[in-house]
Amino acid sequence: MNIVKNLVSPSLYYCKCPYSMNPTRIVVHNTANDASARNEIQYMINNRNEVSYHYAVDDKEIVQGIPENRNAWHAGDGGNGLGNRQGIAIEICYSKSGGARFDAAEALAAKFIAYKLKEKGWGIAQVTKHQDYSNKYCPHRTLDKGWQRFLNMIQAELGQTTQSSPSTPSAPNTSSGEKYSTGTPICTNTLSVNCNGTGKVYTGDWSGTIGRVIKGAKYPYRVDRNGVAIGWTNNTGIDTDPHTPGGSQTQAVQTVLNSVPSDFIRESATFYPNITLKIRKAPTEKGIDTGLYYSNGMSVRYDGYVKREGFVWISWISASTGERRWMKAGVLNSKGYNTNPYGRFI
Structure with a gap:
C-alpha cells in the first residue's frame, strides 16, 4: 500500500x-x-x-x-x-x-x-x-x-463475516483471555478512570454491562450503563451479587470521569497564543501551576472553555498524563465577551 x-x-x-x-x-x-x-x-x-x-x-x-x-x-x-x-x-x-x-x-x-x-x-x-x-x-x-x-x-x-447488528451485545468471547466477556451484566465495587489504572480509582456500588474488554490491562473491562461508559473494572471488583445499585453514584462518577465543571462550554478548536501563558490544573489563578507553558509560535487544540475570574479559560486533556489542563486565553469585558484575546482562535 x-x-x-x-x-x-x-x-x-x-x-x-x-x-x-x-x-x-x-x-x-x-x-x-x-x-x-x-x-x-x-x-x-x-x-x-x-x-x-x-x-x-x-x-x-x-x-x-x-x-x-x-x-x-x-x-x-x-x-x-x-x-x-x-x-x-x-x-x-x-x-x-x-x-x-x-x-x-x-x-x-x-x-x-x-x-x-x-x-x-x-x-x-x-x-x-x-x-x-x-x-x-x-x-x-x-x-x-x-x-x-x-x-x-x-x-x-x-474478507471476513461481519456482525449485522451493532446494537446487540456481542457473544461471550473467550479469545480475549479474560474471565468475563462483552455483553455480560455485572455489578462492581471498583471503577477506574481508565483501563490501565493510572487515573483515579473509585470504590462504591455500580451495575452495568461490559462494553469492551482489553486483554492484559489492569482494569480490562469497560462498564457501560444506558449506552454510556462509566469507567473500567477488573476481576477483583466484579461480584456476583444480583442487586441493582441506584443511579446516583453512577452519575456522580460519570461527572468526575468527564472532568469538566457544570459551566463548561464544549468547543473544538485550536488556540495560537501570542504571549507566554501558564498551564494550570484548574481554571483559576490559584490553580496548581504544572510548570509548563504555551508561548508565541506554539498552539494547543482544546475541547471547551469556562468564563471565570474575568478570563476565558480553555481546557484540554493532556496526551502525556491523561489529566485535564487549563490556560487563560483572554480577558472578558463587563458583558462577558472575550474582547482581549491572548492569541488567535481557529
Missing part, C-alpha cells in the same frame, strides 16, 4: 515519541477538523506540543509522521498507558464537516487498517478507539455513524 512518509525529526523525539514501542493494537481517531492528511502531519511535526500520531488518512492518501517503533501521545491514558505506549494511532481526516470527503477518508482508513492487521497477523480485536482509553468521545463522527459499522468495513476488507 502506498504510504507517504513525512517523519518527525529525531530532534523532536523528546516531546513527540520519547519511547521505543512494540505495538500491540491500533487506536482510531477523528481529527475534529477539515485539514488534509499532509497538513495534519505537517502541523504535528511543526510544533512542540506533546500531541502526536503515527498516521493521518484523508480521502486520497495515507501520510506517516511517527515511526511505528516509537510511541505517540494520542490516547490520553498517561505516560504508561496501553493506548499511548502500545497503540498505532490513526487519524481519519475531514471529520469536522463530514460529508463525502470524510466518507472517502473513512473508507481508505478501513482499507489501511485491514492492510496493517494482515501485515502484523492481528485480528479485528486489535482495532480499538480513542474512547476506550480516556472516555473521550473520539472518533466522534465514526462513533456517530456507528462503531460496529466501521469494524464491519474493516472485516469486509479482510
